[in-house]
Amino acid sequence: MASRDNFSYGTKRTLAIRAAHFCSNPQCLKLTAGPHSDPNRSLATGHAAHIHAAAEGGPRFDSNQSPTQRKAITNGLWLCRECGDIVDKDGSPHTADLLRQWKADHESMISEVRTKGYAESLALLQSRRVEPAVAKKVIGALEDRRALWQTFDAEFPDRVRQSLDDLRSRLVGLRYELADGSPLDQILLSLTKTIHTFFNTVESSDLTQLRCDSTNPEWRRFSDALATLRKAIGLQISNLAGVYNITLSADLVTLVPQVATL
Numbered sequence: 207m208a209s210r211d212n213f214s215y216g217t218k219r220t221l222a223i224r225a226a227h228f229c230s231n232p233q234c235l236k237l238t239a240g241p242h243s244d245p246n247r248s249l250a251t252g253h254a255a256h257i258h259a260a261a262e263g264g265p266r267f268d269s270n271q272s273p274t275q276r277k278a279i280t281n282g283l284w285l286c287r288e289c290g291d292i293v294d295k296d297g298s299p300h301t302a303d304l305l306r307q308w309k310a311d312h313e314s315m316i317s318e319v320r321t322k323g324y325a326e327s328l329a330l331l332q333s334r335r336v337e338p339a340v341a342k343k344v345i346g347a348l349e350d351r352r353a354l355w356q357t358f359d360a361e362f363p364d365r366v367r368q369s370l371d372d373l374r375s376r377l378v379g380l381r382y383e384l385a386d387g388s389p390l391d392q393i394l395l396s397l398t399k400t401i402h403t404f405f406n407t408v409e410s411s412d413l414t415q416l417r418c419d420s421t422n423p424e425w426r427r428f429s430d431a432l433a434t435l436r437k438a439i440g441l442q443i444s445n446l447a448g449v450y451n452i453t454l455s456a457d458l459v460t461l462v463p464q465v466a467t468l
């Protein structure tokens with residue numbers, strides 16, 4: 207049996223925290239940590255996955271790596287258990303480059319969601335609960351695009367682009383109803399930035415021509431970028447709805463990250 211270059215406890219813990227305990231697969235919305243029904247215990251359903259396998263014969267094994275490189279944090283990403291199994295399956299199309307991309311996109315999305323402006327704005331909103339009428343309109347604007355959130359794989363990419371363009375204009379319009387730099391204004395700014403990041407990622411593709419094809423790297427990039435966008439917007443919506451006690455429609459609830467079941 208080949209020796210395994212496993213990650214240390216510290217490396218696993220750091221990977222989990224950098225991912226904010228969410229699975230890094232852009233198509234997966236699972237939160238991998240949470241409370242157990244026993245108040246003394248917590249749930250942990252995440253997995254520090256190897257990009258290049260820990261042992262010879264494993265998925266994406268790279269014989270040029272030293273044992274130190276193999277157990278380095280740069281060779282790992284945080285996934286839920288199900289996604290950990292999927293990417294390691296025999297004949298899985300998940301290349302090392304794709305997994306590195308997932309990790310980079312997920313970590314930058316988490317950084318964006320927890321930027322100082324955004325986190326402080328949420329805290330302020332929490333304490334003052336100002337601007338509820340506009341907050342409702344923001345959620346309303348997102349609800350209006352429920353088809354985009356639900357059935358995006360079936361949509362034509364160009365329609366997705368149009369829909370996001372409309373959404374961005376509507377959010378920009380709502381910002382005029384708010385004082386510059388007010389907490390809710392900061393959150394709207396963060397939402398429009400998230401949409402902007404999506405457009406930057408897909409700008410080199412001709413979206414009028416792009417069609418669903420999992421073997422096409424351009425489609426995959428589009429589909430992963432859209433999934434990252436959904437996840438980022440989902441995190442922001444759940445925060446906003448929490449602050450204002452707004453009940454989300456069933457469609458929007460599917461966007462909000464879910465706690466993994468054991």
Ligand SMILES: [Zn+2]
Nearest residue numbers: 229234286289
């Ligand atoms: Zn997952």
